[in-house]
Amino acid sequence: VxxxxxxxxxxxxxxxxxxxxxxxxxxxxxxxxxxxxxxxxxxxxxxxxxxxxxxxxxxxxxxxxTELPERRLKSTDPLRLSLYPRPAxxxxxxxxxxxxxxxxxxxxxxxxxxxxxxxxxxxxxxxxxIADGFSDPVGSPPVDDYVPPVDIDGPGYDDGEAFLNYFNLWSVVEYRQPKGEREFEAYQKLTENYGRKAETVQWILLLLIRISPWFDPILWRTLLLSAEREMLDKVSSELFANDDGHPYNTGNILYGLLKDSGADDALMEDVKQLTEKVTPV
Structure with a gap:
């Protein structure tokens, strides 16, 4: 209630x-x-x-x-297919x-x-x-310096904010979920420190496209370290230069970049093990 x-x-x-x-x-x-x-x-x-x-x-x-009636479609013509009713x-x-x-x-x-x-x-x-049960709430006093929100299409709206309304780390994590506690902590730190920085988020989204799901166990730690070392553009450039995109080559590239950036031993070992499990090209 x-x-x-x-x-x-x-x-x-x-x-x-x-x-x-x-x-x-x-x-x-x-x-x-x-x-x-x-x-x-x-x-x-x-x-x-x-x-x-x-x-x-x-x-x-x-x-x-939805309780759908048992039926056989009489035609494969999509223009003749009946729409099912919306569920209550x-x-x-x-x-x-x-x-x-x-x-x-x-x-x-x-x-x-x-x-x-x-x-x-x-x-x-x-x-x-939720069941209703209303009693008059105490109204909040008006705020003299209240500034109405800016229209998303209006003048003065920041392009970066407009971008983040549609493409952001919160909306993609469902598809590349952190694997394990360390990965989840890295994702949280990445969103807290860089989640509202449009340029950084754009680089991260590019890397999410380029890095194979095979490396999901080290994905968010790698992205966090790359953001902290301001090397997201470098990582992206070297990965996209690897034309075939084979996970074995990706692993070796990431290993070299992370080693040069001073990654901790645990991350380096995880990258090494993942790469060794892939058949070389």
């Missing part, structure tokens, strides 16, 4: 990956503050951050199911047991809300409506 927002506000709750919370909050900052006295209908999404493993576990249990959203008390488990494992102090639906639809996970 929520007792803060007015009755006509649409308040939903949905699980979200911890790695996406900062991005969702940043995207919401471009919107004006909520006016709790307004009669307009506003969509509010309460986000319950979960680790990747737990999100995968509970998101599957919360997926909306969850109602209150649906999947109650799953939600009890989610709140039991979640960190309550990390629960936040944003003023627009999160990316639940993209994962086929729907939020459930």
């Amino acid at each position: 929520q007792s803060f927002f007015p009755d006509h506000f649409n308040v939903h709750v949905a699980p979200v990956r911890m790695a996406e919370v900062d991005l969702l909050i940043r995207e919401s900052l471009h919107l004006p503050p909520l006016d709790l006295n307004s009669k307009d209908v506003v969509d509010v999404m309460v986000l319950v951050p979960l680790t990747n493993n737990r999100f995968g576990q509970y998101a599957t249990q919360l997926e909306r199911r 959203p969850h109602e209150i008390d649906t999947d109650a047991d799953t939600w009890r488990e989610i709140f039991a494992v979640s960190e309550q102090e990390n629960i936040v809300y944003v003023r627009r639906p999160a990316r639940a639809a993209e994962t086929r996970v729907s939020g459930i409506v």
Whole structure:
């Protein structure tokens, strides 16, 4: 039950990956503050951050199911294919047991809300409506020096910020998830120190394209060290100069670059072992 927002506000709750919370909050900052006295209908999404493993576990249990009729397609012509109906959203008390488990494992102090639906639809996970229970909240005093958010397409909007709204480390980590605790710590440090630096992020995205998933166990540590040594452009240049892109050659290039940059013994050994497991060209 929520007792803060007015009755006509649409308040939903949905699980979200911890790695996406900062991005969702940043995207919401471009919107004006909520006016709790307004009669307009506003969509509010309460986000319950979960680790990747737990999100995968509970998101599957919360997926909306559609009862599809058994049929055989009479034609392969896509213009003749019928569209399946959209599944109905969850109602209150649906999947109650799953939600009890989610709140039991979640960190309550990390629960936040944003003023627009999160990316639940993209994962086929729907939020459930929170029961209303409104009492007039105490309004915040007006801020004299409040500056309205800049329109993303308006004059004065920084090109780097525009780029980061669409391409950033928070949005790609789902596809190149850190392998192990050291990799996760490196990813966190990389996002904290460089996640809002557009030029650095562009170099990192290029390297994510070039470095084979075979090297995911050392990926984020390598990117962090390269960013700290200001050698992302050098790493990118040497990797892209390797035309065939064979993992064995990639491993040898990374080993040499990391050694010259003063990488620790653990990282060097991991790169060496990964490279030795690949059949040379």
